[in-house]
Amino acid sequence: MTVSTAAAVKVTPAPERQRDAGRSQAAILVAARDEFAEMGLDGARMEGIATRAAVNKRLIYYYFRDKDQLFQAVLEKAYQHIRNAEQKLNLLNLPPPEAVRKLVEFTWNYCMKHPEFQSLLTSANLHKARHLRQSRARELNSPVIDTLGRILEQGRSEGLFRGGIDPTQLYISIAALTFFYRSNNDTLSAIFGRHLLSPKAKQERLAHMCDLILGYVMRD
Amino acid sequence: MTVSTAAAVKVTPAPERQRDAGRSQAAILVAARDEFAEMGLDGARMEGIATRAAVNKRLIYYYFRDKDQLFQAVLEKAYQHIRNAEQKLNLLNLPPPEAVRKLVEFTWNYCMKHPEFQSLLTSANLHKARHLRQSRARELNSPVIDTLGRILEQGRSEGLFRGGIDPTQLYISIAALTFFYRSNNDTLSAIFGRHLLSPKAKQERLAHMCDLILGYVMRD
Amino acid sequence: MTVSTAAAVKVTPAPERQRDAGRSQAAILVAARDEFAEMGLDGARMEGIATRAAVNKRLIYYYFRDKDQLFQAVLEKAYQHIRNAEQKLNLLNLPPPEAVRKLVEFTWNYCMKHPEFQSLLTSANLHKARHLRQSRARELNSPVIDTLGRILEQGRSEGLFRGGIDPTQLYISIAALTFFYRSNNDTLSAIFGRHLLSPKAKQERLAHMCDLILGYVMRD
Amino acid sequence: MTVSTAAAVKVTPAPERQRDAGRSQAAILVAARDEFAEMGLDGARMEGIATRAAVNKRLIYYYFRDKDQLFQAVLEKAYQHIRNAEQKLNLLNLPPPEAVRKLVEFTWNYCMKHPEFQSLLTSANLHKARHLRQSRARELNSPVIDTLGRILEQGRSEGLFRGGIDPTQLYISIAALTFFYRSNNDTLSAIFGRHLLSPKAKQERLAHMCDLILGYVMRD
DNA sequence: TATGAATGAGAATTCATTCAT
DNA sequence: TATGAATGAATTCTCATTCAT
Numbered sequence: 001m002t003v004s005t006a007a008a009v010k011v012t013p014a015p016e017r018q019r020d021a022g023r024s025q026a027a028i029l030v031a032a033r034d035e036f037a038e039m040g041l042d043g044a045r046m047e048g049i050a051t052r053a054a055v056n057k058r059l060i061y062y063y064f065r066d067k068d069q070l071f072q073a074v075l076e077k078a079y080q081h082i083r084n085a086e087q088k089l090n091l092l093n094l095p096p097p098e099a100v101r102k103l104v105e106f107t108w109n110y111c112m113k114h115p116e117f118q119s120l121l122t123s124a125n126l127h128k129a130r131h132l133r134q135s136r137a138r139e140l141n142s143p144v145i146d147t148l149g150r151i152l153e154q155g156r157s158e159g160l161f162r163g164g165i166d167p168t169q170l171y172i173s174i175a176a177l178t179f180f181y182r183s184n185n186d187t188l189s190a191i192f193g194r195h196l197l198s199p200k201a202k203q204e205r206l207a208h209m210c211d212l213i214l215g216y217v218m219r220d
Numbered sequence: 221m222t223v224s225t226a227a228a229v230k231v232t233p234a235p236e237r238q239r240d241a242g243r244s245q246a247a248i249l250v251a252a253r254d255e256f257a258e259m260g261l262d263g264a265r266m267e268g269i270a271t272r273a274a275v276n277k278r279l280i281y282y283y284f285r286d287k288d289q290l291f292q293a294v295l296e297k298a299y300q301h302i303r304n305a306e307q308k309l310n311l312l313n314l315p316p317p318e319a320v321r322k323l324v325e326f327t328w329n330y331c332m333k334h335p336e337f338q339s340l341l342t343s344a345n346l347h348k349a350r351h352l353r354q355s356r357a358r359e360l361n362s363p364v365i366d367t368l369g370r371i372l373e374q375g376r377s378e379g380l381f382r383g384g385i386d387p388t389q390l391y392i393s394i395a396a397l398t399f400f401y402r403s404n405n406d407t408l409s410a411i412f413g414r415h416l417l418s419p420k421a422k423q424e425r426l427a428h429m430c431d432l433i434l435g436y437v438m439r440d
Numbered sequence: 441m442t443v444s445t446a447a448a449v450k451v452t453p454a455p456e457r458q459r460d461a462g463r464s465q466a467a468i469l470v471a472a473r474d475e476f477a478e479m480g481l482d483g484a485r486m487e488g489i490a491t492r493a494a495v496n497k498r499l500i501y502y503y504f505r506d507k508d509q510l511f512q513a514v515l516e517k518a519y520q521h522i523r524n525a526e527q528k529l530n531l532l533n534l535p536p537p538e539a540v541r542k543l544v545e546f547t548w549n550y551c552m553k554h555p556e557f558q559s560l561l562t563s564a565n566l567h568k569a570r571h572l573r574q575s576r577a578r579e580l581n582s583p584v585i586d587t588l589g590r591i592l593e594q595g596r597s598e599g600l601f602r603g604g605i606d607p608t609q610l611y612i613s614i615a616a617l618t619f620f621y622r623s624n625n626d627t628l629s630a631i632f633g634r635h636l637l638s639p640k641a642k643q644e645r646l647a648h649m650c651d652l653i654l655g656y657v658m659r660d
Numbered sequence: 661m662t663v664s665t666a667a668a669v670k671v672t673p674a675p676e677r678q679r680d681a682g683r684s685q686a687a688i689l690v691a692a693r694d695e696f697a698e699m700g701l702d703g704a705r706m707e708g709i710a711t712r713a714a715v716n717k718r719l720i721y722y723y724f725r726d727k728d729q730l731f732q733a734v735l736e737k738a739y740q741h742i743r744n745a746e747q748k749l750n751l752l753n754l755p756p757p758e759a760v761r762k763l764v765e766f767t768w769n770y771c772m773k774h775p776e777f778q779s780l781l782t783s784a785n786l787h788k789a790r791h792l793r794q795s796r797a798r799e800l801n802s803p804v805i806d807t808l809g810r811i812l813e814q815g816r817s818e819g820l821f822r823g824g825i826d827p828t829q830l831y832i833s834i835a836a837l838t839f840f841y842r843s844n845n846d847t848l849s850a851i852f853g854r855h856l857l858s859p860k861a862k863q864e865r866l867a868h869m870c871d872l873i874l875g876y877v878m879r880d
Numbered sequence: 881t882a883t884g885a886a887t888g889a890g891a892a893t894t895c896a897t898t899c900a901t
Numbered sequence: 902t903a904t905g906a907a908t909g910a911a912t913t914c915t916c917a918t919t920c921a922t
Contacts, residue, residue, distance in 0.1 A: 129406035176400035620836035
């Protein structure tokens with residue numbers, strides 16, 4: 001047996017990549033987001049998340065306690081992300097009709113780029129949104145509601161928009177028109193025998209939505 | 221009821237409940253529909269379905285082979301049900317604007333009465349609609365698309381509606397506005413801190429949707 | 441035991457029995473070998489294997505994925521074991537007749553000491569040897585075939601053996617005479633009403649086999 | 661409801677094929693033999709047997725009580741079949757060497773034509789031959805043993821054969837050489853990378869076996 | 881911070897067999 | 902003689918999670 005003589009020897013911790021708390025946590029969150037989005041909360045596997053994140057399964061528990069907490073963290077991050085994007089819209093600088101159109105387009109584009117968002121919400125809803133209710137994060141609520149309210153008011157005062165529109169109601173409708181289209185794509189395609197996500201189809205859908213929303217908002 | 225005088229009358233098999241293939245199958249389908257709708261395809265438990273249906277778990281396999289086949293059967297039946305309801309609408313007898321309004325109201329009411337329908341679709345979509353694609357049932361496609369197309373045309377010819385509206389696109393939008401609202405109710409409620417399914421809220425939502433759809437369809 | 445003076449000496453992990461991957465795997469393999477041999481592949485129970493190995497049932501799946509993979513591992517190990525034993529025979533040092541006799545005796549003894557080997561092969565054959573074909577292990581093929589070929593040649597050149605004997609054919613025959621006798625023992629005994637595994641019967645069988653094989657191999 | 665007027669009307673039992681006890685039993689036995697041979701006793705499925713026999717699963721239980729009894733019946737029939745074939749050999753009419761050769765050839769041919777026989781025996785052995793021991797059928801024991809004894813004696817008295825050969829021992833050896841070859845074909849083929857059942861291979865094997873047996877039996 | 885070993889509580893599915901007609 | 906309906910007891914395998922280092 002070869003015995004080391006130096007009790008003081010301390011192996012240098014290797015050129016790292018290991019042992020980076022932040023990196024591991026972030027990798028897990030991304031992996032979990034993808035797994036949850038693809039498989040649903042119930043279909044997702046902790047094993048699958050660990051593999052995607054290239055970390056030891058045990059580490060997930062170390063950082064996130066359990067599957068539900070992890071899902072909650074993913075959900076919060078997803079909301080945070082879209083709220084962040086919404087912040088940058090600067091809708092109040094635009095003429096009201098332009099602002100509304102831009103909001104529709106933004107919602108559409110976000111939905112196309114981040115289909116995982118609606119997928120996560122779907123899982124959240126299946127579970128009665130308990131993950132959200134446990135969340136103390138206040139990034140959940142959209143500041144856009146407020147903004148949209150002001151836009152509607154201004155459009156109204158300019159004589160462009162009709163009155164009496166509930167901004168929350170309108171916001172939900174915009175979301176509905178885009179997110180439903182995307183998240184029900186597979187069944188809709190199967191039934192209509194029509195590909196709904198080709199570039200042309202997407203362009204048509206966006207046009208339709210803008211017509212629909214603006215046709216409603218604007219005074220006859 | 222015409223009563224036979226003869227002694228040869230076949231005794232009705234007693235109000236038993238045992239050994240009735242049709243009844244068992246039907247009970248399983250109902251139970252499965254509810255379980256799948258509440259828990260999602262992945263969250264649903266065969267055990268739970270058996271309990272709901274008050275049949276032996278084994279019997280489910282006897283009639284439906286496995287979970288996926290059962291889900292497919294449930295899905296087909298759900299489509300069949302809504303298509304059936306659509307059939308009875310008789311929209312072509314109405315003035316075009318009334319017809320469109322009635323379709324919106326029908327969709328809304330169906331959605332409220334049968335939230336399981338969208339829930340099933342959600343699971344189907346999470347699984348890339350493979351259950352639908354394996355289905356040879358042709359009740360899937362909605363005959364309403366056709367009807368809606370004719371209504372739009374007629375409204376157009378009467379000078380009431382704008383032209384160039386794709387009936388499929390419009391149909392999807394109507395579905396989106398109602399089904400998204402219902403199926404995302406929990407997260408939306410949590411975020412907006414507002415109960416979306418109170419009688420008043422439902423009435424407002426329906427009014428909003430009608431305004432939106434009719435405002436778009438009708439010529440300025 | 442050489443005692444180190446240093447405080448830095450790593451404490452030997454105690455004679456525990458827990459948390460030893462190698463030990464667990466080995467225990468499972470032994471248990472599985474016995475269960476498969478006694479019950480056949482289809483009759484074997486994962487539960488039974490876990491009990492025999494005194495490990496958690498789940499651990500079997502942890503290490504071996506599923507029943508088939510486990511069986512394959514067992515099979516490979518069994519081949520490895522007999523090939524190992526064959527290696528040690530050193531037949532080439534003996535006069536050809538002695539070598540042949542020793543091979544027969546070895547086969548017989550191995551068969552008596554390791555009846556599980558033929559039992560495993562029987563299961564493998566029932567399943568069309570798919571486990572073997574999936575195996576990339578090259579310990580499967582017997583090196584004895586080669587050796588036997590050389591022995592036959594030398595015997596021939598010494599004028600002791602007849603010519604034109606296919607070593608593979610002969611090897612199969614030696615195996616057949618022993619393994620068939622052992623693995624069909626129960627039916628043969630039942631039919632002939634004669635105990636085939638008494639010391640006397642075994643001795644007679646071995647003598648018969650040697651006579652048979654040597655009588656064939658040696659020139660008249 | 662259309663009521664039949666004739667109480668006496670008796671539907672003629674249809675051109676039959678149904679309700680033929682003998683036919684059903686025979687079909688089940690054949691189907692069971694094939695299923696047991698292909699899958700082994702444990703791997704065989706009552707369902708599979710019913711399907712093969714094109715009868716209702718329940719009928720198997722009606723005629724054969726349970727799986728074990730069915731297996732026993734199959735086994736007995738298999739023995740009966742080979743004993744029957746052996747009866748017709750008329751070995752005593754031949755010169756002793758011819759008789760022995762004919763027995764080897766017969767065994768080989770039977771084995772090639774009826775691989776299910778050895779397969780059934782294999783299952784029987786895995787279960788310690790309990791099915792045989794429960795069997796009161798006396799067709800089990802081979803009359804050939806007797807015949808072979810006489811042949812050996814005669815050959816001996818004619819100065820052709822060596823003495824002291826145990827006919828049972830020899831009979832087992834002949835069976836071993838053929839049945840082992842056939843029933844271990846898959847593993848042997850996999851290991852030797854050589855197809856053992858091609859016409860040429862079969863011919864070579866038979867020749868080898870005859871050489872082996874006759875080389876042993878005949879006086880030098 | 882990180883990880884391989886281990887596990888209990890299910891989960892879907894299978895299978896021989898019985899029930900009721 | 903024949904059969905569709907029904908079932909209890911397994912059986913394999915899965916999954917989130919904890920242990921021990």
